[in-house]
Amino acid sequence: MDKEQAKTKIYKDWVSSTENTIEVEIIDLIIEEAYAYWERANCVSDFCVQHIGLGGIVFGGSNRLCWSFTQGFRIDKSYCSENFLKANEKK
Numbered sequence: 001m002d003k004e005q006a007k008t009k010i011y012k013d014w015v016s017s018t019e020n021t022i023e024v025e026i027i028d029l030i031i032e033e034a035y036a037y038w039e040r041a042n043c044v045s046d047f048c049v050q051h052i053g054l055g056g057i058v059f060g061g062s063n064r065l066c067w068s069f070t071q072g073f074r075i076d077k078s079y080c081s082e083n084f085l086k087a088n089e090k091k
Helices: 003-014 021-040 082-087
Strands: 049-052 056-059 065-068 072-075
Touching (some): 021 056, 021 065, 021 072, 021 082
Antiparallel strands (some): 049 056, 065 072
16 A cells, blocks of 8 residues: 555545545645655555554554554554564664
């Protein structure tokens, strides 16, 4: 899944209208930031939207990144490769 496919999937579930530019801009920012995790780890083919719920979004196939309204981004370490974790460790 590429970024545009991810946007389409999330817009379908969360955005009342793609004419609501604030909602669209926020989702675009979330997706851009999430995608950057996979770019840093050089594994963009694993990027996808796994789940969209009321509380947030789960990104990734083998590597998982969760985003929520209350906590922002959180790597689910139990589902991630060492490469993904290392590429995205806080410095």
